[in-house]
Amino acid sequence: MSALIKPSGTRNLRLLFKQLHAVRAICVSSKCYTDDHAQKPKSSAEHYDIIIGGGGLVGTALAVALGKNKVLNDKRILLLEGAPPFRGFNVEAQYGNRVSAINNNSVELFQSIGAWDYMEERRVKHVKQMQVWDACSDALIKFQDEHFAADVACIIENDLMLDALYAQLADNTNTQNVEVRNNSRIEGVQLSVDTGDKYSQVHLKDGKTLTCELLIGADGANSLVRKQMNIDVFSLEYQRRGVVATVQLEDPCDNTVAWQRFLPTGPVALLPLSDTLSSVVWSTTIPHAKHLLELSEADFTKALNEAFFQGIPQEWSCCQCNEYIKFDYWT
Ligand SMILES: Cc1cc2nc3c(=O)[nH]c(=O)nc-3n(C[C@H](O)[C@H](O)[C@H](O)COP(=O)(O)OP(=O)(O)OC[C@H]3O[C@@H](n4cnc5c(N)ncnc54)[C@H](O)[C@@H]3O)c2cc1C
Known part of the structure; x- marks a missing residue:
């Protein structure tokens, strides 16, 4: 990588990742689904065919996809989100620190539900190559299409992404059967499969109870719906935190490569946003993450350049490398 990184006035660091979960599944209580239309309490405003718990990226994308599915046209679908209404996206504003590298399958999904053009018209960075390498060995892998013809991400x-999805829901010509309720936190769930009732019940923080035939949990890493469905997950606290930032490149360039270097303390990634800006996702030990957050912009930039460019003696074992990195940053 030839570009050096210098601080942008827009840098705004945040500490992320309390605990990473190996499984972030959408939990579907398919057992409570019924085709018995005659017995549905259609007149009740509090009954839905499908309730999606959680209006993040997953829940909102699913709500749009289900709403646009002609087979489900006669189904009442409810998206329940605990937070206030989404604040929206301003293309004139600085880049946000929370960005995602999405693969071609996700692009196709967005295209199929009509959300892609909205994003493309604003700001999407096409990545032609991903380069991932190890700091303690010669191991290196590159992902790219032949002659860089197609994007890799x-x-x-x-x-x-959320703005594009909510725009689809707001334009209810195709999603009129989807209702969105904000400030609607799910506090408890009783599944029909457990109670023997015809419908599953969803209890909200405001005291309301809703019923549904299909309940989908899209309420994030610590999903309450998943817990109440007794779905096992394997999770591991591996004592790492993620620091995110937006940095400015020293010289403008095509900036179509996503870089990731595996340091002994964790991977650091530089994802292109524009010809002059990249997004940083730096996973590292908890003390080191705290240390990074306390650095001045100039010192953070120096640490970031070192994380990408500094050689680490190959004869060091990973354990020794760990000490090496710590020593280097903390003195
Ligand atoms: C630093 C970082 C970088 C990442 N980079 C990438 C990447 O490059 N590519 C990629 O594919 N993924 C990436 N990810 C992962 C990706 O961001 C997540 O997998 C994704 O955002 C999860 O979306 P979600 O909708 O499942 O959950 P969330 O975004 O957590 O949304 C859950 C929603 O449910 C709501 N909710 C929670 N509990 C309740 C409740 N009881 N009642 C009602 N609503 C509730 C919350 O308010 C929230 O809106 C990254 C994650 C991080 C932290």
Whole structure:
């Protein structure tokens, strides 16, 4: 990588990742689904065919996809989100720190539900190559299409993806059967499969109870719906935190490569946003993450350049490398 990184006035660091979960599944209580239309309490405003718990990227994308599915046209679908209404995305504003590298399958999904053009018209960075390498060995892998013809990924701000999805829901010509309720936190769930009742019940923080035939949990890493469905997950606290930032490149360039270097303390990634800006996702030990957050912009930039460029003696074992990195940053 030839570009050096210098601080942008827009840098805004945040500490992320309390605990990473190996499984972030959508939990579907398919057992409570019924085709018995005659017995549905259609007149009740509090009954839905499908309730999606959680209006993040997964829940909102699913709500749009289900709403646009002609087979489900006669189904009442409810998207329940605990937070206030989404604040929207402003293309004139600085880049957000929360961005995602999405693969071509996700692009196709967005295209199929009509959300892609909205994003493309604002700001999507097309990535032609991903280069991942190890700091303690010669191991290196590159992902690219032949002659860089096709993208290997696209980098998009999470807020832009959400904005595009909510725009689809707002334009209810195709999603009129989808209702969105904000400030509606799920506090408890009783599944029909457990109670023997015809419908599953969803209890909200405001005291309301809703019923549904199909309940989908899209309420994030610590999903309450998943817990109440007794779905096992394997999770591991591996004492790492992620630091995210937006940095400015020293010289403008095509900036179509996503870089990731595996340091003994964890991977650091540089994802292109524009010809002059990249997004940083730096996973590292908890003390080191705290240390990074306390650095001045100039010192953070120096540490980031070292993380990408500094040689680490190959004869060091990973354990020794760990000490090496710590010593280097903390003195
Ligand atoms: C630093 C970082 C970088 C990442 N980079 C990438 C990447 O490059 N590519 C990629 O594919 N993924 C990436 N990910 C992962 C990706 O961001 C997540 O997998 C994705 O955002 C999860 O979306 P979600 O909708 O399942 O959950 P969330 O975004 O957590 O949304 C859950 C929603 O449910 C709501 N909710 C929670 N509990 C309740 C409740 N009880 N009642 C009602 N609503 C509730 C919340 O308010 C929230 O809106 C990254 C993650 C991080 C932290």
